[in-house]
């Protein structure tokens with residue numbers, strides 16, 4: 078059961094590429110005949126007169142952006158009539174209008190299979206009990222992890238996010254072995270378990286976490302693993318590309334395998350759109366190879382990562398995303414210096430005595446100001462070694478060394494920062510409101 082679809086998961090690179098090419102040719106013809114938006118774009122790109130001959134020809138295709146989904150709101154990008162749709166999801170955008178995605182029966186089956194592969198790759202086995210604490214509803218996390226668990230024949234508790242006391246009660250009484258949630262919620266669950274007097278080792282059977290939907294660092298992984306006493310694996314995806322399940326970490330925990338028989342990946346320079354060499358860090362771009370209801374060509378995710386092409390110990394040749402470290406539109410420019418929230422997390426999580434919860438606030442007086450509010454580790458807080466001045470100074474110095482800008486550091490009592498049940502909101506840019 079380490080593989081859900083062994084022939085597809087163990088496929089050699091040359092075979093994957095042959096399949097990708099065959100599918101790419103087909104999907105380009107498909108969208109050109111069915112989606113007016115793509116018909117026009119492909120015509121502009123002269124793909125009719127010079128069709129796809131080899132895999133690199135994907136670079137001739139136009140990019141699709143989130144804005145294209147907005148301007149075709151709500152149903153403009155559907156390639157099938159509404160009567161063929163069996164499910165919709167939507168994610169909230171910054172402009173108020175939701176981003177709508179639709180699935181026909183075939184798409185739902187594909188998504189389910191891919192999620193089945195994710196569970197198997199992470200080490201889920203028959204007999205596991207999944208506590209699914211991703212939000213059920215318009216968000217794709219809940220149903221994606223639900224379908225995948227069932228595909229593998231696992232029992233799933235459709236908890237949805239929130240009500241942490243009840244989550245803990247179920248986790249103990251129902252003997253959940255797998256927790257599916259955002260990593261920040263998993264940390265919160267661990268924290269609350271201790272507060273409520275549970276003995277994490279004795280009371281729970283939890284052994285594996287399927288965490289994603291937000292960026293998290295290697296240091297954060299260690300904290301989740303230590304707090305909950307489990308193996309924590311990373312899962313990546315986005316609503317536009319079905320939802321979770323575009324890529325998943327296997328038991329090696331060394332990068333997330335992209336299911337490349339379904340998604341053709343590229344990395345580009347986010348500023349110029351230039352395609353980068355394999356292995357270079359840039360923005361991830363995916364072409365959906367078999368989606369029927371809403372296929373997207375060269376979808377620009379805004380997510381930044383590096384793709385590793387090396388073979389993995391687990392027996393899968395599907396290339397790996399070496400962790401999504403942030404988004405190109407997440408980048409803060411502070412006094413002209415580029416600062417990524419992931420750099421701040423990396424520094425904080427590496428310092429002893431720093432808790433898991435922090436907030437980055439940026440505002441502007443005359444100049445830009447960076448303010449990092451961070452909780453002290455509860456274990457450290459009451460201990461004799463805790464010296465707030467030294468801790469504050471260490472954080473300030475280390476942040477300055479890495480970011481090259483000064484950050485005003487504020488230490489907070491454990492429990493001060495509001496916990497979230499879904500994706501954590503760690504950055505507040507007050508300059509945007511000025």
Ligand code: DLL
Pocket residue numbers: 168211217218288289290291292293311312313314315316317320321322378380400401402403404
């Ligand atoms: O977050 C789908 C999902 C649900 C993935 C559950 C994994 C687990 P959206 O709400 O559309 O969909 O948000 C997608 O979240 O473009 C990334 O910026 C971020 N993201 C998702 N997974 C990861 C991850 C879901 N593992 C956006 N690491 C994406 C870093 C992630 N960022």
